[in-house]
Amino acid sequence: MAFQFEPAVVIETIPMLMRGLKLTLQITVGGIFFGFLLGSGVGLLKISRNFFIRKLAGIYIESIRGTPMLVQAMFLYYGLPMAIGIRISPITAGIIIIAVNSGAYIAEIVRGAVQSINPGQMEAGRSIGLTHTQTMLYIIWPQALKRMIPPLGNQFIISLKDTSLLMVIGVGELMRTGQEITAVNFRAFEVYMAVALVYLVMTISISRAMIFFENRLNTNKG
């Protein structure tokens, strides 16, 4: 029997994906939030004056960027509990993995943006008597943040898509929900098309939001 594309199945599938979508969004938002905090911290440590702190930050970044997220997920969810005996829920594990993973990339984004600010800005801040920390906070960081927006948008999109890998540790996110649906109706073509469409709508929304933020910061100067 020849394959016949049924658009109606795509339409019917989308509402069924909403439960998974909710989880995907929760994990993405949580993961990116903590990933940004982690990445900002590590990014600043990477330019610390202390050699060992710099090295430590470098080791974290290299080891996360140098290993597949799929391996990291399996290691954290299946491997670590065997070693230290703590079980965490798949959702918590998912948020941790996205945070730790995106944190490494965000650290490099933060480092690059901070270092791209003219050293004269730090000198000017110090010359009026601000401490290093105050200058960072009031002078360097606001300017660096603006330069981070395009690469951060990129990273947010990557992290959102990466949540699909979490199906391997049993997180019932969007991708896994799609897989479960195909297991029942065997309409892989239509179901995965619907899944892809949902991802696409989300990633396009993120890039639009980023353009909006960037323009807003431009008109407000800074």
Added chain:
Amino acid sequence: MIQIEDLHKNFGSLEVIKGVDLHVKTGEVVCIIGPSGSGKSTVLRCINRLEEPTSGRIIVDGHDIMDKATNINTVRAEAGMVFQQFNLFPHMTVLENVALGPRKVRSMAKKESRTSALSLLKKVGLVDKANAYPEQLSGGQKQRVAIARALALQPKVILFDEPTSALDPELVGEVLEVMKQLAREGMTMVVVTHEMGFAREVADRVIFIDQGKIQEQGPPDQFFTNPKNDRLKEFLGMVISHL
């Protein structure tokens, strides 16, 4: 006000400052001239330790800046600096640029810091630009804001690092005018500059630095009309034939 004794500064193996002694009295205007790469900006930047001296002693307003016990931030607030490239904070309005220091360093209330910033902007003739952003200003205006920013901390001395070198020629005058006014008001100033006219008119003392050392110094009349050092003669000859 400032005492520099036997200042040395190396960048790696390159010795840039080879023993400079310089005393600046309260209310004195000292201009430092010299060829590029002579180390004159480095001397200036050592005074507020933007550049870490390799050895020597620097006392600013009674504080030994090489002493670990000295809070360098306090000293910096007493020794304002104006940069060649202005270094205004681009994400803040002109008013915020000027008010930031007093608010964060002197813990001044927001309203009070704004009022005093406005009066400083009035002084440099830019009160109408208070809510503009630096990128909307000309170079001369930016530099006048930078002077107001330095003044906002009510420093005891202001260090000028080639304040007019990045300006279009027609904008130099307005900045020099503000600096002359400060000199008349009795502000202690150390000015690294290529503006010989300014040095001649305003300075109490002119210093020629070359090859990391003070080669000659004296009151401007004597310094410009009767230079003794051969390198200074050569330098003045080049600068003046250029004019």
